[in-house]
Amino acid sequence: MASQNIVSACVLIIGNEILSGRTQDLNLQYIAQTLGEQGVSVQEARVIPDVAEVIVDAVNYARKTYDYVLTTGGIGPTHDDITAECIATAFGVELVMHPAIEQRIRGREAPADVMASRLLMARVPEGASLIDNLTGGPQGFTIENVYVMAGIPAVLQAMLPTIKFQGGATVKSRSVRAHMGESEIATQLRELQDKSPGVDIGSYPFHREGIYGTTLVVRGTALAEVEATVDAIRNIIRARGSDPVEVAE
């Protein structure tokens, strides 16, 4: 797929609980879909542990490589929440108390030790802007091209839609299904892909309720070319003596 026009993003999923298999990540798919609608293409994701130097290195790599970086996880008040300080280190700035968050937190009475822990969530790297969080949970923030968000899906999903990204052309996607194995049409698909540089043709086998099949997904920024390519795939499937099955997007 022609890539000149692509605005790119990298997602950094921070958390031992994902790497241990204790928790199933649900944020990457949500982020990819949400950014995709704004014309931003996630080109890489990394799942990394709660280890400061690993986080700092990953942030510095990603922010220099991609247009946008989104992080999830590690912004709460406990000892394993080290994302904000790692972002500050990566940018070489201080971690400072944000007056508006501090005021909000101090407005809710608590014992001294609890208040001290809550106030950890008021710290943002110097120069960062806040990300709205209507849930009242931990504070997300953005600094330059890096967006720092919560790991809890419900909180992330309250934050991300408040952000407007400067996207490029949006990628359109159309799919069709063949009730046959990939190999039946692989040669024809390869030829079609070779003469269709403006789209990506993806081929995904499936096995459901006793039916083996293949879902063909065409993605590209020009809808007419995407649809013409799907038409060509329908003809490839028919030439194999089968009826293409339509897939709702």
Add this chain to the structure above:
Amino acid sequence: MASQNIVSACVLIIGNEILSGRTQDLNLQYIAQTLGEQGVSVQEARVIPDVAEVIVDAVNYARKTYDYVLTTGGIGPTHDDITAECIATAFGVELVMHPAIEQRIRGREAPADVMASRLLMARVPEGASLIDNLTGGPQGFTIENVYVMAGIPAVLQAMLPTIKFQGGATVKSRSVRAHMGESEIATQLRELQDKSPGVDIGSYPFHREGIYGTTLVVRGTALAEVEATVDAIRNIIRARGSDPVEVAE
């Protein structure tokens, strides 16, 4: 957590469909849990696109950095299945037809173009060993410390259990729940973590059915220390006037 004894792994999830958000990855959690039971700790995962140079670079990085590398995706017969050739490139070896797979594939008649596509799945990097795949689907293989597997969860789950890894000590995990926010006990947890270098204490807030709470997860290779730490957390919760809620592992 003391790391001398850790046998490490990196998971490379290869596939545009994961990065676009079209498909929810389900393999990382399964791999992490399966390896964990064998004393292998997943320390990083990367989701990368179907782009040869990206795959080659990621494989070379990962195989030099971690004890084991596991890849998922891109081993079928279509144009977007480029994992095997990328692994060969990464190791600087040829991609060769494996006699046993070739024989199996040729045993099932097909038109010439279909056979040609199927035979693409018989190619493995020179020197690779096969991974058993009882589903009869695409062939997985291993070369040095790299294990190349299918992206379809059902196929991956048929492959992975056939592999025996040389693991270290297994990590034991115990959890307890507190019906209070993280901040209520964050100071005490931090002190406990500071004096418990042999374990990792993870703190994960949740919100379910109107209840806000925090799950505390203790992980470590020494069960006695893990359990003692969970006991200490129970006491921290009780000292805040609440009853710890037990969590089945």
